[in-house]
Amino acid sequence: MIPLNHYLVTSGILFVIGAFGVLTRKNIILILLSIEIMLNAANLSFVAFSSVLGDLGGQVASLFVIAIAASEVAIGLAISVLVFQSRGVLDPNEMNLMKW
Amino acid sequence: MNHLQILLFYIFALTAISSAIVVVKDRRPTYSVLALAVVMLALSGLFVLLHAYFVAVIQVLIYAGAILVLFLFVIMLLGVSGMEKTEETSRKNKAASMAKIRWMVKALLSLMLLAELITVILTLQDSKLPQENFQGTVEAIGLALFTNYLFPFELVSGILLVGILGVVNLTHKEWAERS
Amino acid sequence: MISKTWLILFLPLVSFFLLPLIPEEKRKLGGWLACGSMIFSFLLTLELALPLFHGEILHMYHIPTEWIVLPGLKLEFGFLIDPLSILMLLVVTGVGSAIFYYSLEYMEQDEGYRRYFAGLSLFAFSMIGIVLSSNLLELFIFWELVGLSSYLLIGHWYQKPAAADAGKKAFLTNRIGDFGFLIGILLLWTFSSSEGARTLNFLRLNAILPGFVQASPAHQTWLTIAMLLIFSGVLGKSAQFPLHVWLPDAMEGPTPVSALIHAATMVAAGVYLLARTFPLFSLSPVSLGIIAYIGGFTALFAATQAIVQKDIKRILAYSTLSQLGYMVMAVGLGSARVGMYHLTTHAFFKALLFLSAGSIIHSTEEQNITEMGGLIKKMPLTSFAFLIGAFALIGFWPASGFFSKDEILSLAFSQNRILFWISASTVFITALYMGRTISVAFLGSSKIRKKLHEPSQKMLFPLVALSLLSIMGGFLGIPKLIRGGTLGHEAGVANSFVIFLTTSLGILGVLTAFGFYKLREKKRKRIQETFAWLNELLIRKYYMDDLYDFILRYFQQPLAQFLSWFEKRIIVEGAVNQAAAGWTAQAGHYLRKLQTGRIQTYLSVFCAGVIIIVYFLTTRTLH
Numbered sequence: 015m016i017p018l019n020h021y022l023v024t025s026g027i028l029f030v031i032g033a034f035g036v037l038t039r040k041n042i043i044l045i046l047l048s049i050e051i052m053l054n055a056a057n058l059s060f061v062a063f064s065s066v067l068g069d070l071g072g073q074v075a076s077l078f079v080i081a082i083a084a085s086e087v088a089i090g091l092a093i094s095v096l097v098f099q100s101r102g103v104l105d106p107n108e109m110n111l112m113k114w
Numbered sequence: 115m116n117h118l119q120i121l122l123f124y125i126f127a128l129t130a131i132s133s134a135i136v137v138v139k140d141r142r143p144t145y146s147v148l149a150l151a152v153v154m155l156a157l158s159g160l161f162v163l164l165h166a167y168f169v170a171v172i173q174v175l176i177y178a179g180a181i182l183v184l185f186l187f188v189i190m191l192l193g194v195s196g197m198e199k200t201e202e203t204s205r206k207n208k209a210a211s212m213a214k215i216r217w218m219v220k221a222l223l224s225l226m227l228l229a230e231l232i233t234v235i236l237t238l239q240d241s242k243l244p245q246e247n248f249q250g251t252v253e254a255i256g257l258a259l260f261t262n263y264l265f266p267f268e269l270v271s272g273i274l275l276v277g278i279l280g281v282v283n284l285t286h287k288e289w290a291e292r293s
Numbered sequence: 294m295i296s297k298t299w300l301i302l303f304l305p306l307v308s309f310f311l312l313p314l315i316p317e318e319k320r321k322l323g324g325w326l327a328c329g330s331m332i333f334s335f336l337l338t339l340e341l342a343l344p345l346f347h348g349e350i351l352h353m354y355h356i357p358t359e360w361i362v363l364p365g366l367k368l369e370f371g372f373l374i375d376p377l378s379i380l381m382l383l384v385v386t387g388v389g390s391a392i393f394y395y396s397l398e399y400m401e402q403d404e405g406y407r408r409y410f411a412g413l414s415l416f417a418f419s420m421i422g423i424v425l426s427s428n429l430l431e432l433f434i435f436w437e438l439v440g441l442s443s444y445l446l447i448g449h450w451y452q453k454p455a456a457a458d459a460g461k462k463a464f465l466t467n468r469i470g471d472f473g474f475l476i477g478i479l480l481l482w483t484f485s486s487s488e489g490a491r492t493l494n495f496l497r498l499n500a501i502l503p504g505f506v507q508a509s510p511a512h513q514t515w516l517t518i519a520m521l522l523i524f525s526g527v528l529g530k531s532a533q534f535p536l537h538v539w540l541p542d543a544m545e546g547p548t549p550v551s552a553l554i555h556a557a558t559m560v561a562a563g564v565y566l567l568a569r570t571f572p573l574f575s576l577s578p579v580s581l582g583i584i585a586y587i588g589g590f591t592a593l594f595a596a597t598q599a600i601v602q603k604d605i606k607r608i609l610a611y612s613t614l615s616q617l618g619y620m621v622m623a624v625g626l627g628s629a630r631v632g633m634y635h636l637t638t639h640a641f642f643k644a645l646l647f648l649s650a651g652s653i654i655h656s657t658e659e660q661n662i663t664e665m666g667g668l669i670k671k672m673p674l675t676s677f678a679f680l681i682g683a684f685a686l687i688g689f690w691p692a693s694g695f696f697s698k699d700e701i702l703s704l705a706f707s708q709n710r711i712l713f714w715i716s717a718s719t720v721f722i723t724a725l726y727m728g729r730t731i732s733v734a735f736l737g738s739s740k741i742r743k744k745l746h747e748p749s750q751k752m753l754f755p756l757v758a759l760s761l762l763s764i765m766g767g768f769l770g771i772p773k774l775i776r777g778g779t780l781g782h783e784a785g786v787a788n789s790f791v792i793f794l795t796t797s798l799g800i801l802g803v804l805t806a807f808g809f810y811k812l813r814e815k816k817r818k819r820i821q822e823t824f825a826w827l828n829e830l831l832i833r834k835y836y837m838d839d840l841y842d843f844i845l846r847y848f849q850q851p852l853a854q855f856l857s858w859f860e861k862r863i864i865v866e867g868a869v870n871q872a873a874a875g876w877t878a879q880a881g882h883y884l885r886k887l888q889t890g891r892i893q894t895y896l897s898v899f900c901a902g903v904i905i906i907v908y909f910l911t912t913r914t915l916h
Binding site for chain 2: 020026057061089091
């Protein structure tokens with residue numbers, strides 16, 4: 015049997031990889047992609063705990079996460095497309111209207 | 115059984131991690147998306163190991179099957195030129211050294227976060243084991259979903275509706291002009 | 294009874310506020326308004342004093358109104374009515390009314406008629422306020438107001454540079470004294486804590502401070518310091534050495550002003566303060582000693598300067614300084630009672646002297662006594678009044694001045710021989726300068742060509758009234774009014790030796806003066822030449838004015854300029870402009886750069902924040 019820790023460590027590593035991708039990538043769409051990695055890592059964590067604690071709530075939660083991720087990706091991509099159409103680039107560094 | 119499970123775990127886990135690294139590092143967008151698909155499949159395998167059968171299937175069907183496909187569509191829609199240009203212009207940045215430093219900082223932050231997480235996990239959790247009689251079957255999940263978690267379930271439907279409306283509003287030419 | 298006290302205090306103030314509303318055509322109405330309110334205050338004071346006249350010792354009414362109430366600070370506004378304040382109030386309102394009435398005619402032709410009466414009313418209000426105050430802070434407020442009124446009134450004819458300067462000199466000199474006064478008040482405030490509360494109320498201070506002093510010898514020293522600081526206020530207001538320099542200059546103001554403020558009442562406020570706080574001064578014999586010596590010294594110092602003055606008002610001014618010295622000395626020797634007695638009689642005869650002088654000035658349009666002469670023939674009534682005043686001043690029996698002055702000298706005789714002989718010398722010199730004045734201005738042949746007239750009813754009546762008081766004052770039993778209480782030694786029967794000495798010195802002084810001026814021209818000139826150096830010294834006021842000028846020019850001005858420069862360059866430009874404003878702008882300039890507008894920057898910071906929070910959350914809860 016595989017101890018819980020193993021799953022949690024895997025989840026953590028995936029999460030950090032995703033975070034690194036969010037911070038580093040120079041393309042809005044790929045940033046969204048990295049966010050997906052992070053969500054997946056969270057899902058893994060949910061399911062692992064659910065299995066260990068015997069509570070189905072974790073798995074139900076991960077289902078919800080998937081559903082919400084779908085919704086979020088849809089809107090996020092829609093916005094990215096619009097931004098691309100008005101700006102011509104998808105570089106997040108170019109989107110600095112909030113600069114002082 | 116034991117050894118097989120441990121072996122499978124490591125295969126799936128390591129695949130997931132290395133594919134994730136590819137997602138984050140590769141310059142070609144399509145390759146990133148496909149690598150993410152591999153990550154999801156690997157995770158699905160891990161879910162099965164955790165007896166969460168329904169979630170595993172849903173993960174493949176919806177996450178890998180629909181969401182990632184949507185990503186691919188958008189990437190294709192924007193065209194290779196849209197993608198490559200962004201990656202290359204950033205390489206031609208004048209303040210290349212500044213960019214390097216920034217990258218280092220972010221890498222450092224990520225490593226610190228990782229260290230923290232692992233420390234916390236290893237210190238806090240004693241090694242619990244997954245229970246045997248516990249199965250995440252369709253019936254079980256369905257039961258939970260329609261009794262204990264009915265309200266959140268309905269709310270999530272609402273969110274999906276909002277998502278659909280939002281996207282259509284944003285992108286549909288006539289609708290967008292009207293609003 | 295209580296509400297009448299409010300009226301006594303505020304009627305003059307009402308008159309002050311109403312006077313500017315009176316148009317030029319109806320100016321006389323303004324005068325009557327001011328005069329009327331003062332007379333009314335006087336009548337109310339008489340009514341208040343009735344029990345005292347019947348021999349009852351008045352209980353001390355105390356009507357505090359809470360004015361400022363903060364934690365740890367409670368200031369009240371109230372009236373303290375006891376024999377002392379009633380006596381002073383009678384003097385202020387009584388003599389004040391007489392002088393107001395006199396002014397109706399004296400200032401008739403003056404341009405600033407209404408302004409004059411407004412100023413006079415303000416003064417009356419402030420002076421009455423001082424007398425009625427129940428605590429030191431209230432008194433200080435009125436004290437300052439009185440200083441202001443004095444400034445306004447001295448500078449009544451402000452177009453005349455000398456008058457404007459005199460007003461400034463008076464106010465500034467007073468200010469110096471008041472600075473010390475204020476510090477003294479603050480010190481007493483800190484000493485007065487009892488049951489956690491602090492007070493400036495006179496009655497409570499009298500009760501609390503003895504305990505304070507007994508607590509430790511260091512406290513005794515502190516109290517002495519505080520009381521000496523309070524005395525510095527007296528130095529300013531009552532023009533004692535070295536803050537006496539403003540009083541002679543103050544004669545630039547109208548004569549009734551000189552009579553009221555600079556003879557009878559305001560300058561006496563210092564003595565009143567000493568009497569009011571006498572229980573506190575008694576706790577510090579050292580301070581009393583210093584007070585006595587300053588008083589005695591001032592008395593002699595001023596009297597000597599009076600001998601060489603040519604302006605009749607200045608003679609009277611120096612005389613006032615000298616008599617104030619007597620009063621202060623009396624307090625210092627341990628009897629505020631005797632000091633107050635002299636204050637009262639002095640108010641009578643000094644006001645009389647000034648008003649007679651005013652009458653002379655009004656009709657001769659001349660102030661220099663060497664330009665007068667033979668007034669006794671030309672203005673017999675006025676001269677007679679003046680003579681009565683002089684008689685009282687020198688201290689001949691049966692005039693009031695005799696009684697009060699001899700009390701002071703007897704006190705000195707029994708307490709401090711040095712001061713006694715100084716005072717005796719002063720008696721001689723007083724007689725000398727009054728004799729001189731009479732000789733030069735009233736006797737002999739007249740240098741004035743024009744026809745002189747006696748004053749008319751309005752000016753005459755106060756002269757008569759004050760003459761009567763100056764003569765009868767000794768028989769009114771004033772010391773009996775203020776017997777009991779905390780005013781020091783009782784006024785006893787004077788020492789016969791003292792009586793003999795003072796009377797002889799008085800006669801001697803007058804005769805010397807008469808004799809001198811009877812001498813032939815040549816002899817006189819020779820004596821004058823021999824003493825020319827002395828003359829110079831005295832006329833130059835012992836070079837006091839020069840000394841002050843030197844100090845101001847070479848110490849105070851450079852210091853003021855340095856401080857001004859400091860404030861301008863270093864504080865305003867440096868600290869505020871440069872530091873505060875400049876650095877803030879700089880900081881802003883740099884901090885602005887944090888707002889890059891880039892998501893990934895913000896996310897990195899976010900991530901760092903998460904790391905820190907997780908760190909703190911986990912390291913705090915791990916056991």
